Amino acid sequence: MEEVYLYFRDCATNALDDDKGTSCLFPLSAYAGMEFSSASGVNSVTLFFRSMLNNFGYDETADNEVVSDSVLIDLKSTATAREFRRDFHEAIDSAKMKLRGKFLVIGDNNAEATSDDGNTGTQYFSTQVDHIEAITIVPANAE
Amino acid sequence: MNEKYLYFRKGPGLDDDDDSGNSCCFPLSSLAGMHPSDDDHLTLAFKSMVNHDGFTHGANQVVISDLVILTHAANNHRDVMQSLVDLFASNQKDGMLVIGDVVTGDFCNGLITAIDTITIDGINS
Numbered sequence: 001m002e003e004v005y006l007y008f009r010d011c012a013t014n015a016l017d018d019d020k021g022t023s024c025l026f027p028l029s030a031y032a033g034m035e036f037s038s039a040s041g042v043n044s045v046t047l048f049f050r051s052m053l054n055n056f057g058y059d060e061t062a063d064n065e066v067v068s069d070s071v072l073i074d075l076k077s078t079a080t081a082r083e084f085r086r087d088f089h090e091a092i093d094s095a096k097m098k099l100r101g102k103f104l105v106i107g108d109n110n111a112e113a114t115s116d117d118g119n120t121g122t123q124y125f126s127t128q129v130d131h132i133e134a135i136t137i138v139p140a141n142a143e
Numbered sequence: 144m145n146e147k148y149l150y151f152r153k154g155p156g157l158d159d160d161d162d163s164g165n166s167c168c169f170p171l172s173s174l175a176g177m178h179p180s181d182d183d184h185l186t187l188a189f190k191s192m193v194n195h196d197g198f199t200h201g202a203n204q205v206v207i208s209d210l211v212i213l214t215h216a217a218n219n220h221r222d223v224m225q226s227l228v229d230l231f232a233s234n235q236k237d238g239m240l241v242i243g244d245v246v247t248g249d250f251c252n253g254l255i256t257a258i259d260t261i262t263i264d265g266i267n268s
Contacts, residue, residue: 014218020178052176058206103228141205
């Protein structure tokens with residue numbers, strides 16, 4: 001089975017897309033799990049991934065560690081954790097079955113983005129998603 | 144499913160191809176992810192080649208990812224990422240996918256113009 005790749009972008013224009021906090025791509029095999037939270041009335045889900053820059057890493061320096069990268073997704077006010085989980089797993093299963101289409105856009109806040117169907121605008125894999133709130137790629141540890 | 148291998152060569156000349164900072168080849172299964180570095184550079188991260196499945200008890204030592212930074216047309220990160228994923232899924236006869244070879248001028252798509260940097264982190268001792 002070919003790998004599936006998950007894409008995220010949290011900025012609103014192409015010009016703003018210029019560092020590891022604005023967009024990223026993870027192989028599905030790096031996916032570690034999700035957790036839900038609710039703060040200030042916003043339902044959110046955090047997806048965790050094996051560290052991109054400390055992949056299978058180890059650190060012997062004082063007070064350092066190897067932790068997961070994460071993507072915080074804000075959901076619509078009507079969304080539920082169960083519905084999000086269902087849509088997420090269905091989207092992954094669907095991408096796995098495709099001969100091509102292994103590039104799965106989980107969320108793209110960029111209003112200038114053009115999707116495969118030729119439409120321009122923000123793009124989310126599920127109607128449960130409101131926007132990508134934050135991308136955290138943990139920097140590489142240093143000796 | 145046979146493994147695929149990603150090849151990168153920075154050049155510019157054939158005689159420059161003599162250390163780990165000039166060319167490299169990673170199995171696709173070692174790809175850890177991609178992220179933009181600035182407007183026209185995309186970083187590809189890979190599981191460490193020389194500390195593979197590594198562990199260290201040496202003082203202040205770490206095991207981190209190797210990096211290849213591609214130069215591409217400005218503000219096209221998503222298009223470059225998507226084209227790479229399409230290439231990974233393509234049915235190539237040859238398992239070695241040339242992502243960029245500055246010496247021969249071969250690039251896997253028209254957006255990528257150079258291999259900016261190859262960083263194979265040194266082996267722990």
